[in-house]
Amino acid sequence: MLFIIGILVRLFSRYIYPIVKVTSAASSRLRQMQDQINEMHRQEQQRTQTNDKPIAPKKGDYIDYEEVR
Secondary structure, three states: OHHHHHHHHHHHHHHHHHHHHHHHHHHHHHHHHHHHHHHHHHHHHHHHHHOOOOOOOOOOOOOOHHHHO
């Protein structure tokens, strides 16, 4: 009986616990990356909403890029 308990403890400590630990760490890291992406997307939306003002055409001499060559 003690032998079976020892095998189960060894199985748990060598295989099951590390797999659970890696899985939870990967899940946590994935959630953190998703939060960063969502935050960047939110900031980009705020930046585009504040820059929605129409840009007034420049006055004066303006040379197209093709004409500069």
